Amino acid sequence: MSTSNVKIAAKGISKSFTTENGTIQVLDNVSLEVKTNEFLVILGPGQCGKTILLNCLAGILPPDSGEVILNGKKVTEPGPDRGVVFQQYALFPWKTVRDNVAFGLAIRHMPVKERYEIAQKYIDLVGLTGFEKSYPHQLSGGMKQRVSIARSYANNPEVLLMDEPFSALDAQTRYSMEKELLSIWEQEKRTVVFITNNVEEAIYLGDRIVLMTKLPGTIKMEFPLTSPKPRNYTDASFLEMRLAISEETELAL
């Protein structure tokens, strides 16, 4: 892998937290590189520190040691160049769909007309046309997550960080959201770091899968995925890959 087209990289990141029961090491010397427009999936069991890793990449949490490099520069703070889609949506309940999507643009003091135009484009892209004036509580889980994706996209980030975005959705919505995310990504390619604990979702979406261990989280293995998207859940190659990956994961009882 040549370093020239590396978009975002983590170098030797460690992180631990102090709790009542002592110190817990959450990440142990994690390094990874994501190429421009690559769809990287980080797969790991519940509580393996993958969310913390994502927060480090986003700059929300400072790592104890190691650094995050974006475009060759060290990351110290969250910034509009990295959009985050949170598991619990993190929509602003007091804002309409349109104002939520336009939030990042408003923060940058873009004129109202312009920002609503951009917002509209992404609302249309995620298929929420007609819901511009709804409030988040009026939407279903899948719709909320679409708003969240649109909000990140509208801000035109270089890197999209997605933290188990579909884990709170029911299975069928989840399938259709995966499909939709893929088609959005095909239309507007971005560098994506996608976190999940679902093997099928990982194989369905990823260009490359990074498998993490249980606490303290380290990178156990990488699986490049070359077959063309969209992939079929019952293809022999899909099932083989699923078997190969799940053999490597630990059973979390």
Place this chain on the structure above:
Amino acid sequence: MANAAAANLKEKIGAVFSFVIFLALWQVASMAVGSEALPSPADVVAKAQEMYTSQIGGKSMWMHIYYSLRRVVGAYLLAAVTGIPLGIAMGWNVKFRKIANPIFELLRPIPPIAWIPIAILWLGIGEGPKIFICYVGAFVIFVMNTYTGMRYTDHLLIDAARTFGATRRQQLFNVAIPASLPSIFAGVQNAMSMAWMCVLAAELVGAREGVGFIIIQGMDLNNSPMIIVGMITIGLIGLFLAVSLRYLEKLLCPWRRELQ
């Protein structure tokens, strides 16, 4: 939807039914007791008519209500204007919190009503102590609710704003304060009922006008219908204040309209 309407109707019939039972029991009880102390519903209605058309202590009933309301609303607005910013400051700024919180925590457990004697000592027996008591009662609630709202703002929302590059100031005004509004509004309601209770207490202890004065006058005159009319008036005004605030909340927080 037909079921919902039917259920609604059933509830209304139930309400009417329970009121009828209540009035009947009251009537029976007053006949059984047969003393001045427990007037019948009819006596109370007659008394209400009399009270609202004549003067008590040199003022009409409406004037008494006006006096009470003036005290409450004045103190309440003052408490909102001072309490909400203080709560925001305490919630947002660690330094400020550390300085203000201990004094606040020291004074908070003292019920506002316990301030009445010292308020009278400080401010005499005019409007001053009554407004002061209401102010204390409402102020504490405003501060506490605003502060709690700020402290319990979902961290995720702040994080989300940070990922869009929001400055600290933008995080405060665009995220933390709006996110605290539900809690602040809960405070707005509670502060009002607290202020209303405080004005009553202050008027009971020493006043020549106001609804509290009416019921204490009733007690002094040994006139229980008068007290009951006063109490009902108090309840109705309290209800009116609460309903208007709820309406205001719906107006100002449209995103919460369907949450309740």
Place this chain on the structure above:
Amino acid sequence: MTNQQLSENYHRGKEVKVSVTDLTKKYDDLLVLNDISFNIYKGEFLCIVGPTGCGKTTFLNCLSRFIPTTRGDILVDGQPADPTHHDMAFVFQEVSTIPWLSVEDNIRFGLKVKRRPPDEVERRTEQMLELVGLKKFRSYFPRQLSASMEQRVVIARNFALNPDILLMDEPYGQLDLKLRYYLEDELIRIWQEIGCTVLFITHNIEEAVYLAQRVLVLGQKPATIKEEIIVDLPRPRNFADPAFVKIRDHVTDAIRWW
């Protein structure tokens, strides 16, 4: 063997445990279940699959008398189904451990409600703790357990009753793959050991084919039974096995929801 023959062989000589005839459910004007008829045999493992929101859960709710049916009968052993008479057990989609009871008290709960004699309650509880491997955790409270342990407590609580029918409503929907495999194998093991009648509802075709002796496919609202598929694969089954994939694809075609 054609599907037809398979089906005929399967039904021959089986004892009916639950019979559902002309089951219909309407909410106001919304028809959710439309004229559903089928039998569940004694000791059978039956799966029902269908798209989300096709009325699977409504069906279970009718069966367990949570909600009244609009029309049709559900008979258990020839009697109208009624939880106070029949030993039914239910594993819900949501985790349904009782938070203020310890693991063992959770397992005792059903037995106690059924007023079983104390010595039987104790004996069954011990047996179940052993069976689901939670002996060491008997005095733990649900919130100290992981999701999979909680689900095992629920399963133990239900199997403790030695139920006539065990109803399961997407019990593993939210679990990750490996854990799901593990719990599915556990379920098969316990079912084979105890041998009760299981009705398992899921949207996951792979899971249905992995578990069931027979799969019923429900169509979109209003739900009707579109197809019946006999799964005659030996256990333990392998999801990459071509025969398995063939049945799975067949079921997928039958549903065709995406």
Place this chain on the structure above:
Amino acid sequence: MSTAHASALEAPATSRVKGYWKEYNSSVFSLLVFLLIWELVCRLGFISRFQLVPPSEVIVVMIEKFWTAPPDGATLFTHIAASMTLALVGFCAAVVVGVPLGLLMGWYKPVMVLVRPLFDAVRPIPPIAWIPLAILWLGIGIEAKAFIIWLAAFVPCVINSYIGIKLTNPVLIRVARIYGASNWETFIKIGVPSAVPMIFTGLKLSLNAAWTTLVAAELLAASEGLGYMIQMGRRLARPDIIIVGMLTIGFTGALMSYVLTKIESRIASSRRL
């Protein structure tokens, strides 16, 4: 893992544990400054002795009040005992009636339909407004005060028990019903235990309301108790007595809430909720 975050609004905090002193020094400092300003305001004669006395004198009076009865007729302990007895009697009576009523209202629809309208009708009248009527009916003795305190504590008990049982997880109700439990059995075994946390919240609110109302009642009609003590302080123009009384009211109230919180956490930890 997001619980590992520092509290919401603090600027990114260093997770290192700082010394106890460092954590609290500014708080102690601010209290000291507060007391110092108070002391100076009084000592420099900005305010009359009949309105405010310096904190140093308040402390002296407070210590003296432990064994001296004058000028308000009883020692501090007597006042505390009188007030606490009254508050606790009213509170306990309210709990005994209010909690079951709330639970039944939440579980049985007919109870709700019959009781709720009356309850809603009476609720807007602050308990304090009942004082004159209570005195007229029951005299100025302990009964009138106990009645008013009961009334004040009753309302939060009912409301919270009601809400608590309404919030019972429906899945748990179904668990009991599928095993053939009767409605009453489900109420006792599922509804009531799951309402317990909300009931405790209600108890705290009740205690608070009881204590506030007690002060009001004692201001109006009493011959002992903390409310009476501060009222006497006013009549005698003795701000020191009033302030000692106010602080004692605050402290005793906080202490009772604290005890209740301890009981709650004891119960909660035994159930590991």
